Amino acid sequence: MENEATYRGTVYPWQCDHVGHMNIMWYVGKFDEANWNLFARLGLTPTYLRESGRGMAAVQQNISYTRELLAGDIVKVKSRLLEIRDKSIRLLHEMRNAETGEIAATCEITGVHMHRQARKSASFEVKIRDAAAKHLAPSAPAMA
Template identity: 30%
Template structure:
């Protein structure tokens, strides 16, 4: 099968470790995002921003939003290679595509980031240098077809989010965590992959029974997988700060469910980040999607809440 040519800039390259895989036997979403954050650092170098992710950096790339499509699962030992390009660049922000492929060239996951060129004290955006603008022109690319949003509307503005609004919407508190120093970057802020990691760790508190029942009804061993997601990064907590995850089902389809997760500061009540995710349940033996019964879907529809990313 022919696959699209790689994007201009070589970024992350490595393979899947067994300990990075979850109960589904494939690379967990947290580690897809970890590779994307590595990719951003290599992308900074390609944009003539050397050492942009060291503590002494004067400027760096700060993710504002990310859209992700998970296209083909990555199993233990699988080689992975990422390339990137610049889809759009304005005065102080840019849209970057980071495309991670399997060894045969098939897409594994594809990330479209909106990033800001920011100083490293208050992390305020400021204009790109002329050198970086010229690099951006050299790395210009079209968004690959497999990166285009399929089931998530990116045109919707992010919601106003607070902890109290989550409680008022009857969203379930599914996670509580503490930011540790080893989870933080050189600037002392929580790394991007750990936002998703906190959600991934917490989702069983919302969906474990649903997945177990779906598996029993189909004679399968179930696990979950995200197929598409949108992340909105709002503030970056530091070591010692607390995290809560409040989540809810917002749509139940024939084979997929749509969830919205709000990651909040339980002490101040404001938002750290939010995520919309389209997910499915699959059989870990056959690797095929499990279709819940109409009765099971009806029960889930009774749990819908009004949340938006």
């Protein structure tokens, strides 16, 4: 799964702040889009979420910014699954400048699978846990 991008896009001038680089709100947005692409690969598709009455909620998010992104830069995010538990998932995103290959930011997120109506955490279905287990990242290697 690490070889396929979970997000590709461009930094637009209106996404930049007074310093001239992409504002932090857009990093968060691009990482969020990567979340949904990764979730879909695990079976947590929009159809599944609608029909099952389930949802995903972020409960922790840690972002490290290492290189600025400027208007016109092409962005690529690769993601890997770090951990799957009964009701939660932990993943890591790497955002790179697609032209230079430099890491611009990383984001580790913990999400909880929930029952939308009850507003409580819910166990993942076995088919979701099984699909996720096939995508668990090895513990150490970096994404290239």
